[in-house]
């Protein structure tokens with residue numbers, strides 16, 4: 001049976017074919033050779049406190065339109081000035097309303113690492129990400145074979161980038177580790193059903209060997225959730241909807257980092273650590 005992820009990837013492949021007709025791989029390679037090297041995102045994510053990857057996200061399959069974001073560069077600048085370690089930019093067009101133009105705009109605006117958030121299924125997209133200034137690429141284990149995962153991870157590293165290798169279950173976590181992932185994102189969202197399972201991180205984190213940076217992704221509603229994941233061992237969190245829908249993204253960024261960092265340092269912030277927050281549920285987000 002076809003899943004949400006399958007249908008997203010099918011659209012990504014169609015759009016990709018059109019870009020490949022317009023821009024050759026050798027054009028991308030030339031562009032990459034003219035660029036300064038990528039920032040070392042892996043090192044920056046290994047901070048003492050909780051690192052935040054703040055996302056520029058206009059829409060999503062689970063929630064539809066989220067925020068207009070007329071100026072993605074300005075939003076990214078707000079995130080970075082408030083302390084975000086890295087900026088995630090969705091470049092998938094059909095379901096998320098993103099583009100490579102957004103990536104270019106954000107890259108030009110901030111000095112922190114930039115993640116190209118898309119559904120990567122070919123080496124071409126990795127070259128494309130670097131050519132547009134990305135320092136990090138997302139590799140979703142569920143949409144790659146082992147051979148593709150290893151090859152694309154190696155290519156990202158060869159281009160000086162950090163790969164955020166995303167998992168949602170035990171088998172994918174083992175595959176990520178076996179592929180040599182240095183940064184693993186545990187997505188609480190099941191990309192096949194869109195359900196959010198807040199206990200996914202605590203279930204999978206014991207399977208991730210020490211030394212690999214751990215990132216908790218999706219469904220994080222604010223400081224309490226960030227503190228919960230930090231207390232469970234997350235070194236970073238990736239947050240989209242909460243930041244783009246809130247009235248004051250700078251304050252939200254600071255609150256998430258402060259609460260998460262306090263939890264990582266073992267300080268009590270009053271949050272209910274170790275248990276999923278009451279705000280997070282396991283119903284499909286689109287149903288709410």
Ligand SMILES: O=C(O)c1ccccc1NCC(=O)[C@H](O)[C@H](O)COP(=O)(O)O
Pocket residue numbers: 004055057060061062063187189191194217218219220238239240241242
């Ligand atoms: O966000 C979705 O609905 C979605 C659906 C299918 C595939 C991927 C999807 N999101 C990509 C992401 O990983 C999130 O944008 C990211 O983790 C931030 O999530 P959130 O804070 O819940 O916006």
